[in-house]
Amino acid sequence: MPADQTRTTPPLHILLAEDETVTRLAARVLLERAGHRVVAVEDGDAAVAAAADGAFDLILMDLGLPGLPGDEAVRAIRRQPNGAAPCILMLTASATADGQDRCAACGANGTLIKPLRLEALSTALGGSGKGDRNGGAQAVSPAAEPAFDEGAIRTMQEMLPAARVAELIGKTAAVLRQHGEALDEALKTGDRATAGAMAHKIAGVSGQYGCIALRRAARALETELEQPTEDTTRRTDEVGGLLTAALVFLDRYAAKRE
Structure with a gap:
């Protein structure tokens, strides 16, 4: 099927680490629709192993992974011989101070607030493959949001x-x-x-x-x-x-x- 013609970032090789099956499937569909190649895993240990074996342009890492949490998985990836290369963006639905602090302190390039949206991803990457530490954390008035999208x-x-x-x-x-x-x-x-x-x-x-x-x-x-x-x-x-x-x-x- 054709890629999303609204894409503003070039095709990327992406590692997606997300434990919730239904969320992982939806995010993968969204990314592949935009023309990206996606490898999806469901826990932190698998993410670290995949990062060691594959040359990824971007890693999208859920914070709340089972086993090895997402922030610890990022630290492990950064310790790998090629660990400094990929851009890593944390994915989280958390609004807590602890969650945001963990995302900021683990060595990731930025944070995307769930749900994953192509516009937020493009903003975080800045159109050049470099992460923005404030990517996706857009303040929207609750009154301006619909109940359903x-x-x-x-x-x-x-x-x-x-x-x-x-x-x-x-x-x-x-x-x-x-x-x-x-x-x-x-x-x-x-x-x-x-x-x-x-x-x-x-x-x-x-x-x-x-x-x-x-x-x-x-x-x-x-x-x-x-x-x-x-x-x-x-x-x-x-x-x-x-x-x-x-x-x-x-x-x-x-x-x-x-």
Whole structure:
């Protein structure tokens, strides 16, 4: 299929490290649509191994990888003989100070806030393959954002058969349901660390599939959960309501198999 004609960066050989299957698939579709060659892995150890074996122009590294976290994987890559060569951009849905500090301190060239967008990637690379440490961290007024971005779904529909898109969106809805249940259980038991991790995952998945309002609320909840004394009741209720609306949105597209 033709590459995205709006591309403003040259074709790159990209290593994508992302543990959430549905998010990894959506990001890969987006990058390949733009004409890039993509190798995708799902954990930090695999990212370090792939970086040693392949000559990549760009590495997109999720911060919250299982096993070896993304920031530690970047440090390991930088220690490799060719580790100084590739541009590395962190991918994160985190709005917490700790998450941003980890991204800034690990040796990456910059940070992209999930969901991955070609415009933000182009800005981060500056059109020349060199990272911008502020890439993708664009401030947008919540009032100016729609609740849903159907363009994220349309991008996938342009690249993949309708049945495959419906399957991926159905899996995304299932993943969000699981994360929502895990979030509720963690909040009931007072496990703020697990609840924060689930809010982080919800933000990452929902944003990549166009559920903008849910992404924003989940990021805010993650930030509140980082403060031990913060009352998260109002934000938790907001995330719950928006998750319900997001599942309706996704289920509608999952039903379109032709």
